[in-house]
Amino acid sequence: MYTVKRDIMLREQIEKRGVRDERVLKVIGKVPRHLFVPEEIRDKSYEDYPLPIGENQTISQPYIVALMTELLSLKGGEKVLEIGTGSGYQAAILAELSREVYSVEIIDSLARKSEKLLRSLGYKNVFILSGDGYLGWREHSPYDSIIVTCAPEAIPQDLIDQLKEGGRMVIPVGSMYQDLKVVVKSGGKVKISDNIPVRFVPMVRDR
Numbered sequence: 001m002y003t004v005k006r007d008i009m010l011r012e013q014i015e016k017r018g019v020r021d022e023r024v025l026k027v028i029g030k031v032p033r034h035l036f037v038p039e040e041i042r043d044k045s046y047e048d049y050p051l052p053i054g055e056n057q058t059i060s061q062p063y064i065v066a067l068m069t070e071l072l073s074l075k076g077g078e079k080v081l082e083i084g085t086g087s088g089y090q091a092a093i094l095a096e097l098s099r100e101v102y103s104v105e106i107i108d109s110l111a112r113k114s115e116k117l118l119r120s121l122g123y124k125n126v127f128i129l130s131g132d133g134y135l136g137w138r139e140h141s142p143y144d145s146i147i148v149t150c151a152p153e154a155i156p157q158d159l160i161d162q163l164k165e166g167g168r169m170v171i172p173v174g175s176m177y178q179d180l181k182v183v184v185k186s187g188g189k190v191k192i193s194d195n196i197p198v199r200f201v202p203m204v205r206d207r
Contacts, residue, residue, distance in 0.1 A: 002034050005046040009033075013048050014066045021070045027096040028066050033059075035117065036089035055107050057201055059087040060149060064198060071170045071182055071195065072145045074098050079140070081162065083133035084149035084203070088114030091126050094147070101126045102140050104133045106206060132206035136162045143167060150203040151178045160190060172200045 010029045019025065034045035036059060041051055050058040060068075069090075074080070078098040082091055085105035091114065094101045103126060105111035111130040118126050129137055133148070134156045141162035148159070148171035155173055163169050163185045172178040180195040 002032065002045070006033065009046040009048075009062050013063050017063055017067075019063070019066045019070050021073075023074070023076075023097055024066055024070045024093075027093055028062070028069075031089070031092050031096065032121075033062065033089055035121070036087040036092070053087045053110070055110055057086050057107065057110060059089055060200070065090055065093060067196075068147055068149075068170045068180070069093055069097065071180075072147060072168055074145060078144035081137060081141070081143040081146045081159075082149065083136070083146070083159070085111055085114045085128055086149060088118050088126075090147065090149055091128075092118060092121065092123060095123045095126045098145070099125065100140075102129070102137045102143070103127070104129045104131050104135075104137055106131065106133055106204060133203060134158060134205055138162060145169070146171070146183075148172065148203070149200065151175075151198075151200040152203040155181070155183065155192075160185070172198045175202075 034042045037045045050061050053059050074097045079100045080094050080098045082103040085103040091101050091103045108130040111128050115128045136158045142164035144164050144167050146169040151172040167185050169183040172180050178198050180198045182193050184191045
């Protein structure tokens, strides 16, 4: 049942909207999204909208996961920083497409739950830190790619600092509504371009 729903999701929600990266499409069609969704709403796992995962957090709409992943332009050897582990689904997608994934989640219960699930699914290249995403994870920087799955009102300087020369960051920026931005560091300068309007949960600080 889930395999059929996943195939329909891939074809109707993602390919039809213009995601073309064959590696991204293959992985989206492979990773069992329903395992990252609370059991009581798993029948909605492959629908075209975000879903609650507890702690006032959500798992993003499938198309947005695919689009943000495609915008990273991953080739397979990258070290990736993810801010906002959430359910762990985006981390699983990244783990299939890159060398290492370092993921920061401010809500400890979600961090531990996602870590346990990802380990049970065999993902040995994902490392999770319970901490403040605004600070990134400096110990393992610089990163080839950074993806942020919650929305700050401005791009955190720590994340820009931890992005490798030539690296790319995909991040929603804004308050109530946001613009999905692509940040490229090149020649010591930062170039920022807008992609599409989006809506994410706010990025919160560790007080």
